[in-house]
Amino acid sequence: MSGSTTDSFLDAVGHVPDEALVDAALADAAPSILWLAHPDRPTAAPALAGRTDADLVVVGGGFTGLWTALCAVEADPGRSVVVLEAGETAVGASGRNGGFCDASLTHGLENGLGHWPDEMAELSRLGDDNLDGIEATIARHGIHCGAERTGELGVAVADWQVADLAASAEAHRALGMHVELLDATGTRALVDSPAYRGGLLLPDGTIMLDPARLAWGLRSAAEAAGVRFHDHTAVQAISRSGPGVEVRTDAGTVTASRAVVATNAFRPPIRGVRRSVATVYDHVLATEPLNAARKAALGWSGRQGVGDVGNQFHYYRLTPDDRILWGGWDALYHFGNRVGPEVEHDDRTTRTLARHFLATFPQLEGIRFTHRWAGPIATTSRFTCAWGTTHGGRVSWAAGYTGLGVGASRFGARVALDLVDGRTTERTELSMVRRRPFPFPPEPLRWPAIQLTRRAIQRCDRRDGRRGPWLALLDRFGIGFDS
Numbered sequence: 001m002s003g004s005t006t007d008s009f010l011d012a013v014g015h016v017p018d019e020a021l022v023d024a025a026l027a028d029a030a031p032s033i034l035w036l037a038h039p040d041r042p043t044a045a046p047a048l049a050g051r052t053d054a055d056l057v058v059v060g061g062g063f064t065g066l067w068t069a070l071c072a073v074e075a076d077p078g079r080s081v082v083v084l085e086a087g088e089t090a091v092g093a094s095g096r097n098g099g100f101c102d103a104s105l106t107h108g109l110e111n112g113l114g115h116w117p118d119e120m121a122e123l124s125r126l127g128d129d130n131l132d133g134i135e136a137t138i139a140r141h142g143i144h145c146g147a148e149r150t151g152e153l154g155v156a157v158a159d160w161q162v163a164d165l166a167a168s169a170e171a172h173r174a175l176g177m178h179v180e181l182l183d184a185t186g187t188r189a190l191v192d193s194p195a196y197r198g199g200l201l202l203p204d205g206t207i208m209l210d211p212a213r214l215a216w217g218l219r220s221a222a223e224a225a226g227v228r229f230h231d232h233t234a235v236q237a238i239s240r241s242g243p244g245v246e247v248r249t250d251a252g253t254v255t256a257s258r259a260v261v262a263t264n265a266f267r268p269p270i271r272g273v274r275r276s277v278a279t280v281y282d283h284v285l286a287t288e289p290l291n292a293a294r295k296a297a298l299g300w301s302g303r304q305g306v307g308d309v310g311n312q313f314h315y316y317r318l319t320p321d322d323r324i325l326w327g328g329w330d331a332l333y334h335f336g337n338r339v340g341p342e343v344e345h346d347d348r349t350t351r352t353l354a355r356h357f358l359a360t361f362p363q364l365e366g367i368r369f370t371h372r373w374a375g376p377i378a379t380t381s382r383f384t385c386a387w388g389t390t391h392g393g394r395v396s397w398a399a400g401y402t403g404l405g406v407g408a409s410r411f412g413a414r415v416a417l418d419l420v421d422g423r424t425t426e427r428t429e430l431s432m433v434r435r436r437p438f439p440f441p442p443e444p445l446r447w448p449a450i451q452l453t454r455r456a457i458q459r460c461d462r463r464d465g466r467r468g469p470w471l472a473l474l475d476r477f478g479i480g481f482d483s
């Protein structure tokens with residue numbers, strides 16, 4: 001490497017790829033979402049027109065909404081359920097993510113221990129049950145989503161991260177979890193990168209899958225159980241009506257006893273969610289399928305999901321057709337929680353991702369990226385889902401999984417159902433459920449507060465993980481910013 005850069009990742013890895021190689025790798029990368037560009041994509045259901053009624057209305061057709069609908073009819077086959085989706089099934093975060101379906105309900109063990117040390121054993125058991133429940137649903141409904149319980153490999157690309165992995169191994173073992181702490185050679189035997197200095201393998205708690213095909217399979221299972229879907233049906237308002245609620249869309253109205261709002265990072269049609277959740281955009285690249293020589297140059301026969309473990313991090317995996325999906329690093333916040341196509345492309349972030357990929361896997365020089373996209377992540381100041389009720393308990397909501405909602409959304413949905421049905425369960429008794437996260441400030445303060453925190457996180461990674469005064473202050477109050 002020639003001198004140090006302003007990029008903490010390249011400095012740590014010690015290899016700066018030539019910009020001409022970055023240009024060549026990105027030359028064919030079209031703005032297209034790999035998972036959604038699949039022949040299994042269902043046709044959109046007709047938009048709601050006119051009036052209808054239901055026992056339960058679900059607003060949002062991502063994982064939270066789909067699990068809510070499916071769990072509701074599986075628990076009570078006579079219940080009439082309608083799902084209203086502004087776009088189409090899984091066009092939000094659920095069809096754009098990395099497909100790491102993780103047992104953790106708390107955005108990782110360390111974060112859970114930091115917030116709920118006394119509940120962590122229970123949260124961990126509930127997370128394991130939840131993952132088993134997802135696997136059982138996939139099997140019961142014959143959902144072809146490429147699910148493989150490969151586990152996950154955390155990799156250190158800097159010496160301070162090696163120490164963090166050792167501490168993480170201890171914390172996992174203390175809760176009885178099976179982990180393997182690896183040196184550089186052991187890590188490279190699983191996936192070969194000259195950047196790796198150590199690794200932590202968690203062999204049990206992660207299923208890698210195709211998230212869009214999981215979502216579409218959940219939708220078919222729900223439809224088969226009688227759930228009605230209306231796509232291209234954005235909910236504009238929810239109000240009380242008699243003993244229930246009235247849910248208004250552009251061209252229709254649903255009268256229902258209960259409603260669950262599952263809009264996650266999008267602007268919700270109810271208040272309350274907005275203070276708890278901030279929307280950040282996470283960007284992703286996918287390569288062309290690997291040929292045999294490239295696969296041999298990587299190893300990776302265990303097909304684990306991989307993540308490097310700085311404060312800013314990448315996550316990556318092999319797809320069912322042997323591409324590499326590579327995402328993360330920048331978490332871009334747009335003023336006013338903006339979402340939509342106009343904030344989905346950022347050339348600087350795309351180039352950074354490509355550069356970091358080539359620095360991690362120099363042996364793949366010459367590979368082409370075929371897809372690039374981004375998606376909205378709802379984060380809370382404690383990095384886990386938050387829940388609430390409105391309209392006198394007739395409406396509940398679940399939002400804010402940060403970057404770990406593929407698995408946790410089933411748990412989030414079940415809690416939202418418990419709350420809207422007025423049931424006390426072991427889930428609703430958890431402090432994580434009963435207490436809301438520290439709220440984000442409203443604009444115009446939210447934007448500068450998040451930018452300040454992002455810069456502090458970048459500085460922390462540049463200084464070998466040493467947390468400066470701003471992060472130390474936030475840590476003291478148990479609040480933070482992540483993706």
Ligand SMILES: Cc1cc2nc3c(=O)[nH]c(=O)nc-3n(C[C@H](O)[C@H](O)[C@H](O)COP(=O)(O)OP(=O)(O)OC[C@H]3O[C@@H](n4cnc5c(N)ncnc54)[C@H](O)[C@@H]3O)c2cc1C
Pocket residue numbers: 059060061062063064065084085086087088089090091092093094095096097098099100101102233234235236262263264265266267268269282283284315327374375376377399401402403404405406407408409
């Ligand atoms: C790039 C990226 C990578 C990620 N990687 C991972 C990962 O590997 N593992 C992991 O566990 N998590 C990951 N996540 C997070 C995970 O995808 C989410 O936590 C999860 O999909 C949230 O599901 P959801 O149903 O709550 O939200 P969404 O899937 O966003 O669904 C919300 C739905 O509500 C709809 N909607 C919005 N407003 C309205 C309205 N007014 N009326 C009707 N419908 C409305 C939207 O169109 C959308 O379909 C990632 C997220 C992103 C963006």
